[in-house]
Amino acid sequence: MSMCMDQWISQIEQWFHQQPVEQIYVAVAVLALTVVLFVLFSLLKTSKSNTIVLAGLNGSGKTILFYQLRDGSPHQGTVTSMEPNDGTFVLHSELGKKGKIKPVHLVDVPGHSRLKPKLDEFLPNAAGLIFVVDALDFLPNCRPAAEYLYDILTKSSVVKRRIPVLILCNKTDKVTAHSKEFIRKQLEKEIDKLRTSRNAISTADISDEFMLGVPGEPFTLEQCRNKVTVAEASGLTGEVSQVEQFIREHVKP
Amino acid sequence: MLEQLLIFTRGGLILWSSCRGLGNALKGSPIDALIRSCLLEERSAETSFAHDAYTLKWAFHNELGLVFVAVYQRILHLLYVDDLLAAVRREFAEIYDPKRTSYDDFDETFRQLQKEAEARAEEMKKSKQAGRAPAVPGKKQGAGGAAQRDAKQKGNGAGGGGSGKDDGDGDGDSGKGRWLANGNGNGQEKGARERSHAPPGSVVVKGKENGGPQAGAFDVNKLQKLRSKGGKKSDNTKPASKGGEPKKIVKKNRVWDDSPSESRLDFTDPVDERGEGIVEAVAADQGESMMDKEEDLSSESEAEEEDEEVEGAKPGAKKKGWFTSMFQSIAGNAIIEKSDLQPALKALKDRLMTKNVAEEIAEKLCESVAASLEGKKLGSFTRISSTVQTAMEEALLRILTPKRSIDILREVHAAKEHGKPYVIVFVGVNGVGKSTNLAKVAYWLLQHNISVMLAACDTFRSGAVEQLRTHARRLQIPIFEKGYEKDPAVVAREAIQEASRNKSDVVLVDTAGRMQDNEPLMRALSKLINLNSPDLVLFVGEALVGNDAVDQLSKFNQKLADLSTVPNARLIDGILLTKFDTIDDKVGAALSMVYISGAPVMFVGCGQSYTDLKKLNVKSIVKTLLK
Numbered sequence A: 001m002s003m004c005m006d007q008w009i010s011q012i013e014q015w016f017h018q019q020p021v022e023q024i025y026v027a028v029a030v031l032a033l034t035v036v037l038f039v040l041f042s043l044l045k046t047s048k049s050n051t052i053v054l055a056g057l058n059g060s061g062k063t064i065l066f067y068q069l070r071d072g073s074p075h076q077g078t079v080t081s082m083e084p085n086d087g088t089f090v091l092h093s094e095l096g097k098k099g100k101i102k103p104v105h106l107v108d109v110p111g112h113s114r115l116k117p118k119l120d121e122f123l124p125n126a127a128g129l130i131f132v133v134d135a136l137d138f139l140p141n142c143r144p145a146a147e148y149l150y151d152i153l154t155k156s157s158v159v160k161r162r163i164p165v166l167i168l169c170n171k172t173d174k175v176t177a178h179s180k181e182f183i184r185k186q187l188e189k190e191i192d193k194l195r196t197s198r199n200a201i202s203t204a205d206i207s208d209e210f211m212l213g214v215p216g217e218p219f220t221l222e223q224c225r226n227k228v229t230v231a232e233a234s235g236l237t238g239e240v241s242q243v244e245q246f247i248r249e250h251v252k253p
Numbered sequence B: 001m002l003e004q005l006l007i008f009t010r011g012g013l014i015l016w017s018s019c020r021g022l023g024n025a026l027k028g029s030p031i032d033a034l035i036r037s038c039l040l041e042e043r044s045a046e047t048s049f050a051h052d053a054y055t056l057k058w059a060f061h062n063e064l065g066l067v068f069v070a071v072y073q074r075i076l077h078l079l080y081v082d083d084l085l086a087a088v089r090r091e092f093a094e095i096y097d098p099k100r101t102s103y104d105d106f107d108e109t110f111r112q113l114q115k116e117a118e119a120r121a122e123e124m125k126k127s128k129q130a131g132r133a134p135a136v137p138g139k140k141q142g143a144g145g146a147a148q149r150d151a152k153q154k155g156n157g158a159g160g161g162g163s164g165k166d167d168g169d170g171d172g173d174s175g176k177g178r179w180l181a182n183g184n185g186n187g188q189e190k191g192a193r194e195r196s197h198a199p200p201g202s203v204v205v206k207g208k209e210n211g212g213p214q215a216g217a218f219d220v221n222k223l224q225k226l227r228s229k230g231g232k233k234s235d236n237t238k239p240a241s242k243g244g245e246p247k248k249i250v251k252k253n254r255v256w257d258d259s260p261s262e263s264r265l266d267f268t269d270p271v272d273e274r275g276e277g278i279v280e281a282v283a284a285d286q287g288e289s290m291m292d293k294e295e296d297l298s299s300e301s302e303a304e305e306e307d308e309e310v311e312g313a314k315p316g317a318k319k320k321g322w323f324t325s326m327f328q329s330i331a332g333n334a335i336i337e338k339s340d341l342q343p344a345l346k347a348l349k350d351r352l353m354t355k356n357v358a359e360e361i362a363e364k365l366c367e368s369v370a371a372s373l374e375g376k377k378l379g380s381f382t383r384i385s386s387t388v389q390t391a392m393e394e395a396l397l398r399i400l401t402p403k404r405s406i407d408i409l410r411e412v413h414a415a416k417e418h419g420k421p422y423v424i425v426f427v428g429v430n431g432v433g434k435s436t437n438l439a440k441v442a443y444w445l446l447q448h449n450i451s452v453m454l455a456a457c458d459t460f461r462s463g464a465v466e467q468l469r470t471h472a473r474r475l476q477i478p479i480f481e482k483g484y485e486k487d488p489a490v491v492a493r494e495a496i497q498e499a500s501r502n503k504s505d506v507v508l509v510d511t512a513g514r515m516q517d518n519e520p521l522m523r524a525l526s527k528l529i530n531l532n533s534p535d536l537v538l539f540v541g542e543a544l545v546g547n548d549a550v551d552q553l554s555k556f557n558q559k560l561a562d563l564s565t566v567p568n569a570r571l572i573d574g575i576l577l578t579k580f581d582t583i584d585d586k587v588g589a590a591l592s593m594v595y596i597s598g599a600p601v602m603f604v605g606c607g608q609s610y611t612d613l614k615k616l617n618v619k620s621i622v623k624t625l626l627k
């Protein structure tokens, strides 16, 4: 085995000696250049992420929204997701446009609480997060929604990279849906309460959680270090212009 | 009649439904219930799922990431459902294209398949009625057919469970349903246990419900005639190599808590009781409860993980397995078959069991992981054993991640706003440390400026009230007691009334330890819980238990459900694991208990002092379990 190896190596050496020196230098230079270019290129690519994450409770309408954005149709409806939906595409509403449009990488993370840890897989390179809230059935889900939002807003991966968050009040096609102002107020109130109880549980837990808001003041979304905005949409009827606006604000076309 | 047959992706998009137009006409969305409380709870190896008036059966196509669900009225015993699901699965896989979202052309195929399946079921019924004697030649024929069919299925990359235990290959008598994800359950267990984890109104049925051993005996010739298309693909998947048994890493004993315990908490000893004067109030001087400290485990386990990876990269000990699987992974993406998974799953099951996971649960988990992997393509440069390991890791993480909020302080504050005391009832078998850990919880709550009252409802064991009184004195908190003669349910009620009067925020109710089989005591507990509807029923269990964990918890839940006089019985909401400091890396009880009850671990008791109360670090438990 090693004998064979040695022979090979000596042969290669010989071959090298036969070649003109300039040629070898040129070859090495070309090789180095391509490596450098490749590294630069991949660095640029990762620094400009195009990932938008859809998160929110079970049944808030993420999957419908995902397909509405991709295909412009809710198809035949959805059932509870067991796995994330993940796709890189040009938004459906932009299909008619001319010129090259940068595709968006959209991820729909299931809302079932057992699947929530999946979120951590996608956050590290997210350019934005859309937190979908069911505006129709809001009150019974208010506290769990606030808890989920609290968890997201205190994650170091969100705070450190200041990932912009859009709180999307979905299902506004129904007249009984709550307004976004109301939902915002309620969420702020709940998060304010959570702040005291959660901070009590994890005083030494600085490692992966951040304090939220200003101590001594009631919590408002403006106090977050990352930008948090509120918008309305209806995934079912295709009223998603505010979502598309958010996406294109953070993933430039 | 079949109510609905639905085909959807694992991502949740409905691709095809047998009754469109009407939309989701089914009451109470049984399919969402199936996904939420069965498929996502690692119970997909079960046979069927009942929700309200419906029974649901399902099949997976793991390679394509599809789920097929059939819904029918529970009162009908449709015999052909498994058969139909398998046929639909096969036919749909042929036309499936990930880019397509509408499959209207499948309507016709489905109608045909349904007719065939019904015809076969009819045939079977007739042959059964015709008596068994003349069935012998027919049966032989059926056996051949079944085997043939089986081969076809394999060629299609069939997924699904099957028991794999007693199904000989090509043995036609084992009948149909083998290719179904939920074909054979191990039908030893009764539905009794399932009651405990299924949501109200839902029951998971185990074992074969339809299709006895005769199921394979339908007339194959007729089947062949009926069917215009045959299976085209041939069986060309090579038996994959056995993923070498993962090497066990010998590790030093884990130390969960290295601070020496300053003071004993066990006041069971009656001698203690007499020395009342000596017992000093220590309410504020034992420092911070460990609930408030972050586990220092994470860094350590990360380092371990690296070790593991280094070891995994060394082919050394398992050269052969490594070589063949390497070859396979280069040669192409092999489709994972049940038989490939067996060795890796067996190793994994054994590993879980050495961590003290109850055998039954390790078994079920492995079945569920197998059901989720079978038929999938093996990625290039991955070994089966690592694929299985990853799937199991995800499953464990899913199970252990709490479904409900475990932020008790938040709930206490919410109750306070409503002007009501928050009531926690501690239940469990004898000698697991209920009172001791109750005191720890009290200490932790006190540290967060919450006023606590104890209720001594263990009116059964002598000395219990005194033991609690000692704790109350040390913590300087009020205790409500009525001696030993009273009915504990009444004592608890009076305690809660008292707490409302004196504005206590939390009432911690100590109950008598009882064996899960003790009917009278369990009835008393059920009464206590129903009468007072506490905010939290906390099961206190020892981290030391192995197989008994399942028995304790499932019986507690079952008895609470059975003996309750109200329709919607309260079950166990959360778990407190005690003696966690004594078990090293044998953390399996945590998994067993959470799996069987569906309730999260809220606290972990890990020592003898008041501060020794922690949160469960789910990630480190998963790591420990798989190490």
Ligand SMILES: Nc1nc2c(ncn2[C@@H]2O[C@H](COP(=O)(O)OP(=O)(O)OP(=O)(O)O)[C@@H](O)[C@H]2O)c(=O)[nH]1
Pocket: A056, A057, A058, A059, A060, A061, A062, A063, A064, A065, A077, A078, A079, A080, A081, A082, A109, A110, A111, A112, A170, A171, A172, A173, A174, A233, A234, A235, A236, A237, B012
């Ligand atoms: N009226 C109305 N209903 C909607 C809308 N969006 C979604 N829904 C309904 O809400 C239900 C849940 O929608 P999904 O998209 O599956 O919800 P999800 O957020 O993906 O849920 P998980 O996958 O369980 O996390 C479906 O029955 C939809 O029909 C909407 O804009 N308006």
Ligand SMILES: [Mg+2]
Pocket: A062, A063, A064, A078, A079, A080, A081, A108, A110, A111, B011, B012
């Ligand atoms: Mg979804």
